[in-house]
Amino acid sequence: MKWNKGFKYLYIYLVILLSLLSNYAFSQNDTLILNNEDRIVGEIKNMIKGVLTVKTPYSDKDFKIEWLNTKLLKSDRNFLVVLSNGKRIKSAKILPGKNQEQLLIKEKDKEIIATVKEIVFIESIDDHFLSRFTVSLSVGYNFTKSNNLSQFTIRSNVNYTSDDIGFTGAFNSVLSSQDNVGYTRRTDANAGFRYYIKNKKFIILSSDFLSNEDQLLNLRATIGSGLGKYLILNNKEYLTGGLGLAWNNEKFRDTLQTNNNSLETFASFELNLFKHKNISLLTKLTTYLSVTEWKRVRADFNMDLKYELPLDLFIKLGFTNNFDNEPISGAVKNDFIFQTVFGWEFK
Structure with missing residues (x-):
């Protein structure tokens, strides 16, 4: 009897507790x-x-x-x-x-x-810390039998937003193999940090990395800082502009294994369009004008056109272009890639 009575009180206690919790959850x-x-x-x-x-x-x-x-x-x-x-x-x-x-x-x-x-x-x-991240990973593969051309591509992005700061990062890579050519690789990555201040302005910290065989680059690392501003800002699109200084370090794969350092000014523009429910377009153009190498101009352009599918899946068309008006001897001035990839986004 005592056990039955104890279970009765325990049952009543649990009912009251669950009621309170449900009321709290509802509130x-x-x-x-x-x-x-x-x-x-x-x-x-x-x-x-x-x-x-x-x-x-x-x-x-x-x-x-x-x-x-x-x-x-x-x-x-x-x-x-x-x-x-x-x-x-x-x-x-x-x-x-x-x-x-x-x-x-x-x-x-x-x-x-x-x-x-x-x-x-x-x-x-x-929400907890991880809930403020958006991560996407996409891959693609192409094969051409006539010359056994095989190409594997990766395109990824990460974004984080909090009260006063924003962080973006990206990693893109293309690995190709072909008869009588061997393997070629092109990889670029970037990370950007923004600290938001008043009147649509924000402080920029950025880093960009590029390894490109056509431009004979083992590695180009560009670290910059400046000031940016939202020129257009609404819930369907935004356009930002930024100005600043950057330090550029380059290691080339020419016969002399040339290393180069230079100070540059930069101007950047970023446009994000999301007017349609399932389609978004993100483009970014950054132009570098060298201070220490007279008349040298570089430009990096990126574009992602994404179509969203159910289950957080998507199809993306990516375009990346790198331009250097004074490349090292034997390298091309302009190099670009198109990537068509299928991916998944975690929010």
């Missing part, structure tokens, strides 16, 4: 009302590139909703919010505004009224 739910009056209750993870991601307990997959199709958002949690004027609002709560087109963003004692169109980016700051 953490966010509510999203769409333009067609549909209502979604769940956990808002983020809004990137004009697409809102919502996790719900009644679906195995996250909902992805175009941000401009939303009318109202209700949440008790804190978010990082980026507006089209460049303002970054930390630990903000998003509440309904005075009318259906407005949202009230509260940051401590400050209140900001913004429309849906003015909000560029939303990230739940309650």
Whole structure:
């Protein structure tokens, strides 16, 4: 009897505990009302590139909703919010505004009224560190029987965003083999760091690496720093520009094994278009004008055209071009590659 009585009290305790937990979980739910009056209750993870991601307990997959199709958002949690004027609002709560087109963003004692169109980016700051990363990996393979040309290609990207900083990285490589030619390899990689300041401006730290047999480069390492600014910023596209100084170190594979160091100025532009639901276009152009080598000009151009498939899969067309108006003897001035790859993205 005593055991039965003890189990009875334990059962009551568990029921009460589960009720409290369920009420707490329910209180953490966010509510999203769409333009067609549909209502979604769940956990808002983020809004990137004009697409809102919502996790719900009644679906195995996250909902992805175009941000401009939303009318109202209700949440008790804190978010990082980026507006089209460049303002970054930390630990903000998003509440309904005075009318259906407005949202009230509260940051401590400050209140900001913004429309849906003015909000560029939303990230739940309650999420753990890894949730702020976006990683994509894609591969491709081509084979031509007539000359036994075999080509294997890798194209990858990583992005991280927090309250005041942003990080991007990329690694691309092409390995080819052909009768009477042997193996050829071309590899480029880059890493970029941004520290966001006021008025759409940010501090740039960048590093670029290139190994290219056609340009007789064992390794080119370019380390730069400067100041950038958003020229266009909204939830469908952005355009940035930047200026700065860079130190360029080159190790060539010519007969003399030449090493070269130079100081350069650089100007960069980056355009990201995501106006369509499944298609995005990212392009970046960086031009280097040498300070220590008079009249030498280099330029790097990258483009990624991506079509998103279900299950976070995608098809991507990549283009990379490297130009040097004064290459080392025996090297080409211009070298470029096209890559068609199939990949997967982890968010």
